[in-house]
Amino acid sequence: MANNLVEFRNLRTNFYTSGGVVKAVNDVSFAIKEGETLCVVGESGCGKSVTAMSLMRLVSPPGKTEGGQILYNGEDLLTLKERQMRHIRGNEIAMIFQEPMTSLNPVFKIGQQISEPLIIHKGMTKKEAKKRSIELIELVGIPRAAQIFDSYPHELSGGMRQRIMIAIALSCDPKLLIADEPTTALDVTIQAQILDLMRNIKSEFKTAIMLITHDLGVVAEMADHVVVMYAGKVIEEAPVHELFRNPKHPYTQGLLRAKPIINQRQSRLYTIPGQVPNPVSLGNNCYFNDRCEHCMSICVDKQPPLNTYENRHKAACWLYEKGGEA
Amino acid sequence: MAQAVDTTSTNAEMPKTKPASPWTLAFRQLRRNKIAMSGLIVIIMMFLICFVGPFLSPYSLETMSGPSNKGPSASHWLGTDKLGRDILLRVMLAGRISLLVGLVAMMVSVAIGSTLGALAGYYRGWVDTIIMRFADIMLSIPALPLLIILGAVLSDIQVPPDQRIYLVMFLLGFMSWPGLARLVRGQILTLREQEFMQAAEVLGLRDKRKIFRHLIPNTIPIIIVVATLSVAGAILMESVLSYLGIGVVPPTPSWGNMISAANNLIDFKKRPWLWIPPGVCIFMTVIAINVIGDGLRDALDPKMKK
Known part of the structure; x- marks a missing residue:
């Protein structure tokens, strides 16, 4: 057990x-x-x-x-x-919320938001964090990950944003x-x-x-x-x-x-x-x-x-x- | 599943190859505003003339370059003052000082105002009370008398003229932060309750990072607009102080003290070339900056978009 x-x-x-x-x-x-x-x-x-x-x-x-x-x-x-x-x-312990539309900071690119916990908790460099972020975006089933990395939250749909939230939550295993x-x-x-x-x-x-x-x-x-x-x-x-x-x-x-x-x-x-x-x-x-x-x-x-x-x-x-x- | 994913991404409508950042969008909006753009051109010209112009002038600030109190001529385009100094050169050098005072005062006020406003809004409670009551006190004291007193103190302790400029810059900046602090605080109060801040909290970020990396960037539009307008305010205030003889003091030229050199009736009536050029410069600069500020407000405020 x-x-x-x-x-x-x-x-x-x-x-x-x-x-x-x-x-x-x-x-x-x-x-x-x-x-x-x-x-x-x-x-x-x-x-x-x-x-x-x-x-x-x-x-x-x-x-x-x-x-x-x-x-x-x-x-x-x-x-x-x-x-x-x-x-x-x-x-x-990571957490995702009910409202994906407002759970991402509107002024930062998706990539920055996924990289942030990696840099803080895992001590990664920006470059490593970027590589890992793109992997994570692919992991949650979003195509064109590299392009999404440089997008802003307002450019994504609700489902995609919730996937990004999951990617952020998963970033530190x-x-x-x-x-x-x-x-x-x-x-x-x-x-x-x-x-x-x-x-x-x-x-x-x-x-x-x-x-x-x-x-x-x-x-x-x-x-x-x-x-x-x-x-x-x-x-x-x-x-x-x-x-x-x-x-x-x-x-x-x-x-x-x-x-x-x-x-x-x-x-x-x-x-x-x-x-x-x-x-x-x-x-x-x-x-x-x-x-x-x-x-x-x-x-x-x-x-x-x-x-x-x-x-x-x-x-x-x-x-x-x-x-x-x- | 892959099929389904594709439909979600086309829903997001992203035909562009390169995503447009909020800055590009705002700038596009600003470019459509003709008045703001002409203001921007005036300011750029003003900076070019003031910072590059003096190198092209055959005269120097310290030496008398011609007969005194002569009107505009081919050799002295804007005439000379009572010591025989070239007015055009002095206007350009004064512009350097005035624009610099405006910029530095703005930076000081933005640094203090946004930091204190953000702290007050983020922590609330007694931090908020202390900061905002202090801001209220600052706002309730009329700025001019206070600056006159401080200027008199500066004169009294005999600060050398060249260092005095820097003190004036910081004083002006320090006087003007409360307005910005209030605005930033108000914004932060609403932003801190947003879900993305809860999400940031859940990621285990430090307060410092949450405030300066997540909250303040969201208030940048307001900060930019207020900062732009405060440059104009600082230039005007510096001119007023210099005119009263307590801001930038001669021999360092500033637009304000150039006008005050012409504050007797004879100079005023007979020698308009002494005071019209600096006056026009103050007027144009301040109007241009205000126009840009208004344009920026329209461009950056998402609620204004049609």
């Missing part, structure tokens, strides 16, 4: 807003194994991106990471000095690639190409990928392991096949039912009733209780723990607890 590359232990990141404390990431624990693709799923505002930003230590005020540990190769990232952290960012909804802003055909590319990278470089998405189609295609988050908490975690075959948490079940099935006519897609609770006023209960069709009295009174069941399947729901039946 592969080792844990990154392990979140009871991570808490809070945002201090005028309305109160928002527990964006509330006692989150999960691990990413070497060379594995882990998908984090959940609706908007459930803390997926904040988890990733906490890993990079880039949560900016009013947000603050206040508890827990993030172990990277056994070392707690939260206690590292800023200088050591800079060495990790871009070099060991990171152990972990965080992809924060990398395909959300792209149209479907380009989406498929980008996902293909990421899969190739994973098999070729043995890079672990933490893929943040709300698209279950992407999850099914990419993931080895899935973490489902709801209102800042991990509510279910399982290997991908197990999760799709046997979802435990009613929220996950709802998400899977809300997916359209190709070649099957449905008058109307299933929706989970209600809305995500206001993150400021969360009590000590199951956060999903008011939307859950199986809601029991204990769900309103007590928060379910994240327990491990068969097949490395974890879920936080009273339905599967002995105490829940009472």
Whole structure:
């Protein structure tokens, strides 16, 4: 079994807003194994991106990471000095973003932007960096690499820019690639190409990928392991096949039912009733209780723990607890 | 897959063999602006005349080259002053000084203004408060009285005239940075929240690199426009100070102190060749620079494009 590359232990990141404390990431624990693709799923505002930003230590005020540990190769990232952290960012852990159109600096040529981390982290000369950059541009499937090297971001399409972002992220051979909804802003055909590319990278470089998405189609295609988050908490975690075959948490079940099935006519897609609770006023209960069709009295009174069941399947729901039946 | 890749690249519409840089695009835009181009020509001519002209003159600055207070003639195209010095030569040499003062003052103000503005905008918080309140204080003090006081101090501690020019340049530059700092800060405040800055952060760059390599280049259009206009401002201010006798002091010529040499009524009425040439030079230079600045603003501002 592969080792844990990154392990979140009871991570808490809070945002201090005028309305109160928002527990964006509330006692989150999960691990990413070497060379594995882990998908984090959940609706908007459930803390997926904040988890990733906490890993990079880039949560900016009013947000603050206040508890827990993030172990990277056994070392707690939260206690590292800023200088050591800079060495990790871009070099060991790289990240790509949702919006490729604005993720490149408009005043620099593509080549300069790919070369920059190579020069900083790998100590390459400009010439070596250029050679490597052109290889990287070819690697991500853009033809005429030498010409693209001298282009400006505005001359490229969204799909190409996302490829460039991936090239930049890969430039220093990171152990972990965080992809924060990398395909959300792209149209479907380009989406498929980008996902293909990421899969190739994973098999070729043995890079672990933490893929943040709300698209279950992407999850099914990419993931080895899935973490489902709801209102800042991990509510279910399982290997991908197990999760799709046997979802435990009613929220996950709802998400899977809300997916359209190709070649099957449905008058109307299933929706989970209600809305995500206001993150400021969360009590000590199951956060999903008011939307859950199986809601029991204990769900309103007590928060379910994240327990491990068969097949490395974890879920936080009273339905599967002995105490829940009472 | 390769097929699919090709379609994406044709979507990007890149028939050109050589990609046009933002600078080429901006310059193309500027070339279409006739007024700005004529301003540019005037400035280039002015520089050529002032920096090359004196070598072609048969006279020298230190010696009297003819009878005093004579009007324009074939040997002295613009006449001579009361010490018999050739006005044309003095106008050209004064131009060197005035243009140099303008340029150096601009560089000083750009260096201070963009650095402090960028720091304030990037770090925010107390850094921002200190820098911007200091800028507010600088802006709230009227420049002229302050410069007059400083000029008087310079005269009092008897700075030699040739070194005094440099002090004037730096003083003018130091007085004019707050406006630019404000503009740069405002730009940086919006730029630092852009996704590409988050991407830069994720790459593990140092603050220094992020500010000077990633943020300031994005504010270059604003800096260029403000810098151009501030050259004109500095030239004008230097003339004012020299006219008042506290900027560049004789015998070093400057356009301002050449005009002040003609500030008695007789010279003013009877000997217009003493003050018209430097006056025209100041006027043309300042107008030309302002016109270029406006043209640059139109060329560099992406929101202005039709």
